Amino acid sequence: MVRKLIFALAWVGIFIISLGGIYLGIIPEYFYNVDFYGYAFRGALIGLSTIYLLLAIEKLLSNFEKPKDYEIQTENGKLTVSSSSVNNLVKEIVGSSPDIKNIRPSNKIKRKKLFITVKVDAYTDSEISKNILDLQSQIKDYVFEYLGVEVENVEVKVSKLVKRKAASGFRSERGDE
Template sequence: MVRKLFFAVAWLGILFLSLMGIYLAIFPKYILNFNLEGIVFRGATLGVAVFYLLIFIEKFLMNFEKSKDYQVQTENGKLTVSSSSINNLVREVVLGNPDLKNIKAKNKIKGKKLYITVTVDAYSDSDIARNISDTQGRIKHEIFEYLSLEVEEVEVKVSKLLKRRGSSILAERGEE
């Protein structure tokens, strides 16, 4: 608790210093003891102050960001599952399909609904639509089976079509 209080005071200090720096850069004539009229000094002061102001705003907003952990009520209590655990499970499921490579999984929750987006590279010599559909079904099934989370939607994006080395579509059909 003391640590959080310390950081809160520090961020308020940064906010105060950044606002004062902006004020000094814009209105330097109100300070009598220093010659702050130089454009270089004013620009540097304004740059540093704006930088600290942006850091303050970013950290302030991060404190109010929703947690990416998902909580599931079980008969014995609450189960908390991290977002990275869900992404790892999705990657494992997709790795089971030899026609899909370079898996990047993301997930988000809206309300009580879980949405999963997977970006993959697919081999062009396979039935891509069937592979994607099967993979989407397996992802939904595995997440529900292992984590008891209901997946609302699984979106699979094919970012690149790959060709297998040493083979061609004509060779597989026997037309060469």
């Protein structure tokens, strides 16, 4: 984390220096002690400062992007697994549980490790804690088995507890259902 902060501060410094270089190249009259050797030097200064400015902007913006795909280097090349593939597999796994509904999976990559979060609604007539523990281990195992991606952490959040609807056993007075 400290390395990233130092790296970001260095690029901010390059950004500020490049702005100063562009300003100095365009308006040198405000700096009386600087002797410019002509338009060629000023043009080179402006060009170089512009290149550094664009590099600093690109680098600063790319630091704030989150990777959307999980990449694994194998002996045969690079394997890329999309975030939506992981989410679809998690929906399939959790959807097979009869005690869970409204599955909303998401995942993120931090420090080249995959973290999965699943928000669900659970039925109140089941053992919720046991079912959640089973789901966590199933998700971790299935994602590794089917996609070859090691999952660092699986977090299941129960956002709502729901009662099951009772089977309709209503009979009319005539005896038909």
